[in-house]
Amino acid sequence: MSFFEGTDIWTLAVIAGLTVVTLLTRTFFFFSSEEWALPDWAQRGLQYAPIAAMAAVVLPEVLMQQGQFLHNWMDARWMGAAVGAAVYFWRHNVLLTIVAGMLAYLPLHLLLGW
Amino acid sequence: MFFKAENYRHPAFMEAVRDVAPQAPGLAAWGLMTGVAMVNSGLSVFESIAMTLFVYAGSSQLAALPLIAAGAPAWVIVATGFCVNLRFMVFSLHLRQYLMHLPRLERMVHGYLTADISYVLFTRRFANPSEDPADQLAQAASLAGNTCMMWVSWIAASFAGIFLANIIPTSWGLGFAGTLCLVGILCSLASTRMRIFAAGVAAVTAIAAYNLPLKFNIIMAIGVAVVLSMSLERFLKMREGQGA
Numbered sequence: 001m002s003f004f005e006g007t008d009i010w011t012l013a014v015i016a017g018l019t020v021v022t023l024l025t026r027t028f029f030f031f032s033s034e035e036w037a038l039p040d041w042a043q044r045g046l047q048y049a050p051i052a053a054m055a056a057v058v059l060p061e062v063l064m065q066q067g068q069f070l071h072n073w074m075d076a077r078w079m080g081a082a083v084g085a086a087v088y089f090w091r092h093n094v095l096l097t098i099v100a101g102m103l104a105y106l107p108l109h110l111l112l113g114w
Numbered sequence: 115m116f117f118k119a120e121n122y123r124h125p126a127f128m129e130a131v132r133d134v135a136p137q138a139p140g141l142a143a144w145g146l147m148t149g150v151a152m153v154n155s156g157l158s159v160f161e162s163i164a165m166t167l168f169v170y171a172g173s174s175q176l177a178a179l180p181l182i183a184a185g186a187p188a189w190v191i192v193a194t195g196f197c198v199n200l201r202f203m204v205f206s207l208h209l210r211q212y213l214m215h216l217p218r219l220e221r222m223v224h225g226y227l228t229a230d231i232s233y234v235l236f237t238r239r240f241a242n243p244s245e246d247p248a249d250q251l252a253q254a255a256s257l258a259g260n261t262c263m264m265w266v267s268w269i270a271a272s273f274a275g276i277f278l279a280n281i282i283p284t285s286w287g288l289g290f291a292g293t294l295c296l297v298g299i300l301c302s303l304a305s306t307r308m309r310i311f312a313a314g315v316a317a318v319t320a321i322a323a324y325n326l327p328l329k330f331n332i333i334m335a336i337g338v339a340v341v342l343s344m345s346l347e348r349f350l351k352m353r354e355g356q357g358a
Contacts, residue, residue, distance in 0.1 A: 006158040011182060015161060017192040018178060019168040025202040027225035029210045033218055038211065041344065046208045048343040049336055050234045051303040052316035053201045056335035057173070057230070058296045059317035060324055067325055077290065084294045085301050094298035095136040098143075101294035109287045 076114040080105030118220075121258035124251065130259030134235050138263060140295020141231060142271035147289035148172050149275020150282050155179040159276060166272040170265075171229060172292075174198045200333040205233045211243040212236075212257075215250050224254070227261040234299055236260055308343055315339040 038046070062081040063070055070078065084101030088094070108114045121127055152162040152175070169175055174195035181191045206225050213221040228236070236257050244250050275282070282288070304310050316339035323331035 004158060004160050006156070007160045010188070011157065011161050012164065014178070014182060014188050014191050015165050015169060017188060018165070018171075018174060018195045021174065021192060021195045021199055022169055022171045022202075023222075023226055025196065025199040026206055026228060027222040028203045029206040030213065030221040030225045031218065033214075038207070043211075044347070045340045045344045046204070048309065048312040048340045049204050049208060050237055051300065051309045051313045052336045052339035052343075053204070053230065053332070054234060054296060054300040054303060055313035055316040055339070056320035056332045058293060058300050060320050060331070061293050062297070063317075064321060064324060069321060076287075077293070080290060080294065081297050084297045088298050088301040092302070093136060094295060094302070095139060097298035097301070098140045098291050098294045101297065102291055105287065105290050105294075109290075 074112075074114050076105050076108035076112075079108060079114075118258070120251070121255040122262075124255030126252040126256040127259035127262075130239070130256040131263045133239065134231070134260050134263045137231055137235070137295050137299065138267040140291050140298070141264060142267045143288050143290075144172060144292025144295065145268040145271030146275040146278075146282070147284065147292070148175055149272040149277075150279045150284055151176060151179055151275075152272075153276055153279035154284065155183045157182070162276045163273070166269060166276070169195075170226075170268070171195075171199060171202075172268070197330055197333070201230075201336060204333075204336055205230075208237065209233065212240065212250075212253055215247075216254065224257055224261070227265060228257065229264065231295070231299060232257070232261045232264050234303065238303065308347060311346060312339045312343040315342050 058081075062078050065075065080101040083104035084097040087100040088097040149162065149166065152165060153159065157165065157179075165175055177194050177198045178191050181194060205228065209225065209228065213224055216224070239256060240253050244253060300313065304313060316335040319338045320331045320335035323334050325331075326334070
């Protein structure tokens, strides 16, 4: 596997395009230097954005398979996530959440193939 | 931006590094598997490194890989990345109030480096922006320390994944550690009933709208959850007012 083997201009252009997308979306509201403050209601609304974004990213990942809601309880991911969440509420430590969740997930996934 | 002395010499910088360190292993496992996935999907080592360093957005990278492999039109891939990243626009709107005292270039570097975990941990640490210059400096230094830790973990792990791609099979499921890291952060945010309500609404919406194209379900879930939570908040306040 050599360093540049298989590199082509088209793929590099796509990577450049995705870089612009990252920059544009992450800095969208930083560009203008105009003085304007968010209306109060919008500021309160944004308090809910972080947890909504996390839930929207994580829960489909854990509760769905191939674009469908789990129709079978034998799935290692929701179990791993449930163990992880329980450990979080017990010890309030993200590292322990990851370790416990993986300890629940890996045997089910690798040995039972769930 | 973590390469500015004013930020990295500030005590809030190291405090933030220590604060976010527990999430680093989960992020690293996720970065490792993203590195493996890039090479396995047929990107060259050079392309994988360029993508890691410049795109720096795991979810849009992973969404783009199958499309690149399938030779989808470039605009479709870029549009997909845009939709997957739409949530960052909401984040930048929120962070604006914290960073507007900085010059444009500086706040844009901060923004570029602030991905999901950094945003969530920063807004959890500082619930409100400050008017006081000393506090503003501390907040910027804290964000710099936070994003520095996340950047180093993600980049180092992605590089490891790129070079070890032939040894680590994706079937092991190590990428699940990244999901667990997000589970932990989700739990840490679920501190009030209203927030749990918002998470529930977002989850139901994201699952129900999962089959929308371009991962549009995520931004839709954020929108619906924010609007419904605000409405419920207002409703509860009105009812309280009537009761009194």
